[in-house]
Amino acid sequence: MAKLLEVEDLQTQFFTSAGVVKAVDGITYDVEEGETVAVVGESGCGKSVSALSILRLIPDPPGRVVGGHIKFMGQDLATLSDEDMRTVRGRQIAMVFQEPMTSLNPVLTIGLQITETLQQHLNLNKEEANARAVELLGKVGISDPDRRLKQYPHHLSGGMRQRVMIALALSCNPKLIIADEPTTALDVTIQAQILELMKDLTRELDVALIVITHNLGVVARYADRVNVMYAGRIIESGTAEDVYHYPRHPYTLALLRSVPRMDQPRKAKLDPVQGQPPDLTKLDKGCAFRPRCNFAIDKCTSNGPVLETIEKGHTVACWQHEKLLNALETA
Amino acid sequence: MFQYIFKRLLLMIPTLIGAAILIFFVLRLIPGDVCELRLAGSGLYADPEQIKLCRDNLGLNDPILVQFWDFIFGFLTFDMGESMWTGRAITYEIGLRFQLSLQVAVMATLVAIFIAIPLGTISAVKQNTWIDYFVRAFSIAGIAMPSFWLGIIIILGLLISTQAMFGEPWMPPIQYVSPFEDLWANLSQLIWPAVATGYRYSAVATRMTRSALLEVLREDYIRTARAKGLVEKLIINRHALKNSLLPVVTVIGIEFAFLMGGLVVTEQVFNLNGLGKLFVESVLNQDFTLTQALVMVVVTVFVFTNFLVDICYAWLDPRIRYA
Numbered sequence: 001m002a003k004l005l006e007v008e009d010l011q012t013q014f015f016t017s018a019g020v021v022k023a024v025d026g027i028t029y030d031v032e033e034g035e036t037v038a039v040v041g042e043s044g045c046g047k048s049v050s051a052l053s054i055l056r057l058i059p060d061p062p063g064r065v066v067g068g069h070i071k072f073m074g075q076d077l078a079t080l081s082d083e084d085m086r087t088v089r090g091r092q093i094a095m096v097f098q099e100p101m102t103s104l105n106p107v108l109t110i111g112l113q114i115t116e117t118l119q120q121h122l123n124l125n126k127e128e129a130n131a132r133a134v135e136l137l138g139k140v141g142i143s144d145p146d147r148r149l150k151q152y153p154h155h156l157s158g159g160m161r162q163r164v165m166i167a168l169a170l171s172c173n174p175k176l177i178i179a180d181e182p183t184t185a186l187d188v189t190i191q192a193q194i195l196e197l198m199k200d201l202t203r204e205l206d207v208a209l210i211v212i213t214h215n216l217g218v219v220a221r222y223a224d225r226v227n228v229m230y231a232g233r234i235i236e237s238g239t240a241e242d243v244y245h246y247p248r249h250p251y252t253l254a255l256l257r258s259v260p261r262m263d264q265p266r267k268a269k270l271d272p273v274q275g276q277p278p279d280l281t282k283l284d285k286g287c288a289f290r291p292r293c294n295f296a297i298d299k300c301t302s303n304g305p306v307l308e309t310i311e312k313g314h315t316v317a318c319w320q321h322e323k324l325l326n327a328l329e330t331a
Numbered sequence: 332m333f334q335y336i337f338k339r340l341l342l343m344i345p346t347l348i349g350a351a352i353l354i355f356f357v358l359r360l361i362p363g364d365v366c367e368l369r370l371a372g373s374g375l376y377a378d379p380e381q382i383k384l385c386r387d388n389l390g391l392n393d394p395i396l397v398q399f400w401d402f403i404f405g406f407l408t409f410d411m412g413e414s415m416w417t418g419r420a421i422t423y424e425i426g427l428r429f430q431l432s433l434q435v436a437v438m439a440t441l442v443a444i445f446i447a448i449p450l451g452t453i454s455a456v457k458q459n460t461w462i463d464y465f466v467r468a469f470s471i472a473g474i475a476m477p478s479f480w481l482g483i484i485i486i487l488g489l490l491i492s493t494q495a496m497f498g499e500p501w502m503p504p505i506q507y508v509s510p511f512e513d514l515w516a517n518l519s520q521l522i523w524p525a526v527a528t529g530y531r532y533s534a535v536a537t538r539m540t541r542s543a544l545l546e547v548l549r550e551d552y553i554r555t556a557r558a559k560g561l562v563e564k565l566i567i568n569r570h571a572l573k574n575s576l577l578p579v580v581t582v583i584g585i586e587f588a589f590l591m592g593g594l595v596v597t598e599q600v601f602n603l604n605g606l607g608k609l610f611v612e613s614v615l616n617q618d619f620t621l622t623q624a625l626v627m628v629v630v631t632v633f634v635f636t637n638f639l640v641d642i643c644y645a646w647l648d649p650r651i652r653y654a
Contacts, residue, residue, distance in 0.1 A: 055558060057554060057557055057558060059549075086560045086561075086562065087560065088560070089557065089558055089559065089560035090558060090559040090560030090561075091560055094558070094559075095555075095558040097551060097554070097555060097558075099551055102550065102551040102552065103551045103552055103554075103555045104552055104555065105552040105555075105556070105570050105574070106552070106574070106648070106649070106650060107573050107574055107647065107648055107649060107650075108569070108570070108573075116559075116561065116565065116569075117559045117560070117561070120559070120560060120561055120562070120565075121560060152649040152650070152653075154649070154650050154653075155653075165555075168555075168559065
C-alpha cells in the first residue's frame with residue numbers, strides 16, 4: 001500500500017512566559033491509504049497538537065512547528081503557500097474536533113456550514129451543494145435532512161452535531177480524516193454509535209483515519225495501528241493486536257491496566273497510573289516516564305531510550321522492554 | 332420572532348411609566364420655581380401676589396396629583412401644553428429642534444459605523460502589527476479628545492484652510508435648513524458636528540469591535556472554518572464578524588440615544604439649535620412642562636433604540652430568535 005501521510009521528526013513548541021513547552025518532541029509515523037491509525041495518550045501528551053500541526057492549525061503565536069517534515073502524498077505540507085494549504089484543508093485532509101457543542105458556528109445554519117465547504121472546494125452551485133448536503137446528512141444517519149439543513153446548531157443534540165461534523169469532514173471526499181477525540185464529549189451510548197459510524201464510513205469510502213483518543217477501549221475496536229504517546233513522543237507503536245496483548249512499554253502496560261475490562265473478574269481492582277505527567281517545559285535527556293515507572297534503572301536517567309524495532313511493525317522506546325516481556329509472561 | 336417583537340414592545344410601557352413618575356417628582360424636589368425665576372430672577376423685588384398669580388396661571392398651585400394627571404394625559408394625547416417659560420406650545424419648541432438633533436445623531440452614527448467596523452476588524456485580524464497599533468492609537472485619541480474641542484479645531488481648520496485657499500474664510504451656515512429643502516446647505520452645516528461627535532463615538536465602537544472579534548477568533552468554530560479550508564475573507568466576514576457584532580450593536584444603540592439629548596456642548600460650539608441646548612435651558616429655567624416633555628422624548632428615543640437593538644440581536648443570533 002502507498003504511503004499517504006509521512007510524519008517525520010515533527011517538533012511543535014509553544015513559547016510561553018513559563019518557558020518553551022515541547023508539546024511534540026520529534027514524532028515519526030506513517031499512515032497508509034485507507035488505514036486507521038490511533039494515537040493514544042494522557043491529556044497533555046501532545047496528541048492534539050501533533051494533529052493540528054499536520055493541518056498547520058497551531059495558533060501562532062504562541063505555538064510553532066519548529067522541526068521535521070510532514071509529507072502528504074509525497075508533498076511537504078510546510079512548503080505549501082497558504083493558498084495551496086487551503087486546498088488541502090477540508091478537501092484532502094479533513095478534521096473532526098473534540099467539542100461538537102462549540103465546533104459549529106452558532107449563528108449559521110447547518111446547511112450553510114456544509115454547503116460553503118462544497119462550494120469552496122468542488123465549485124458546486126447552490127442547488128448541487130444542497131443536494132450533496134442532504135445526501136451527506138442522510139449518510140451519517142440524520143433523519144429528515146432537508147429540514148435539518150435549515151436548522152441551527154442549537155437545535156441539535158451533541159451526538160447529532162458530531163454527526164454533522166462527520167458529514168462535513170466527508171463532504172469533499174478527503175483522503176484522510178483526523179478525528180481529535182471525536183467521542184470524548186458525548187454520552188457513552190452515543191460514543192458507540194459515532195464510532196461505528198466512523199468505522200463504517202471510512203471503510204466504505206476508503207478514507208484513511210487518524211483517531212486521537214485517551215480511551216484505549218475505543219482503539220481496540222477499530223485501529224489498524226496504534227501509536228502510544230507520552231510527553232510529546234511516541235513511546236510504543238504497533239498493530240492493535242501487539243499493543244493490546246503484548247505491550248512492551250511500561251506506560252502502555254500501565255494504561256491497559258487502568259481500564260476496566262469485561263474479561264476480568266468483577267472484583268479485580270483497577271490499577272491507575274501513579275503520579276503526574278511531566279512538566280513539558282522541564283524535560284531532561286532521560287526517559288520522561290521514569291519517575292512513574294516500576295521498571296526504571298539508572299540508565300533511564302542518563303540516557304533517553306530511542307525507538308527500536310523489536311519485531312516487525314512493533315517499535316518501542318524502553319531500555320527494559322525485554323524485562324517487561326518476562327514480567328508479562330510470569331504474571 | 333413575531334412574539335419576540337411583541338414582547339419587547341410591551342416591555343417599553345413600564346419603562347416609560349417609570350420614567351414619567353421619576354422625572355415628575357424629582358423636578359418638584361428642586362427648590363424654587365419658574366415664577367420666582369421669571370419675576371425675581373435678576374434679583375429684583377417681586378410682589379408675592381404676582382408670584383402667586385403666576386403660579387395659579389401655570390397650574391403650579393393645583394394639587395400635585397392633578398398636575399401629574401395633566402402631565403400623563405398630555406403625554407398620551409401628544410398635547411404637552413405650553414412651555415412655562417416662553418409660553419409657546421411645547422410641540423412647537425421641541426419640533427423645531429428634534430429634526431436637527433435626530434439628523435446629527437443619525438449622521439454621527441453612520442460616521443461611527445463606517446469607521447468602527449472596518450477599522451476594528453482590520454485591527455483584530457492584524458493584531459499586534461503596525462496597522463493594529465495605528466488603529467488603537469487612533470481610537471484612544473478619539474476617546475481622549477472631547478468632541479467639542481475637536482469641533483473647535485474643525486471650525487478653525489475650516490476657516491484657516493479656506494482663507495488660505497480662496498482668500499476669504501468660509502464658515503458652515505448657521506441657519507438650519509431641512510435636508511428636503513436644500514440638501515447641500517443642510518449637509519454643509521451638519522456634517523462637521525456629525526464628524527466631531529462621530530469620531531469619539533466610533534472610537535468606542537472600534538475598540539469594542541476589535542476586542543469582540545479577537546475573542547471570537549479564538550472560538551472552536553473558527554478553527555473548524557479554517558480546517559474546512561475556507562478563504563480568510565469568508566472566515567472573517569461570515570463566521571467571525573456576525574458573532575462579534577452583538578456588543579458593538581449595544582454600544583451603538585446606547586450612544587445613539589445619548590446623542591439625541593446629550594450634545595449640549597457640541598451644539599454650543601457649532602451654534603446648533605438642538606435638543607441638548609433646549610434641555611439645559613429648560614432645566615435652568617425650572618420650566619417643568621418643557622423639561623418633562625424633553626425627558627419623555629429622550630426616554631422614548633432610548634427605549635425605542637433599545638427595541639431596535641433587541642431586534643438586531645435577534646437578527647444576528649438565532650439562539651435569541653428562537654428562544
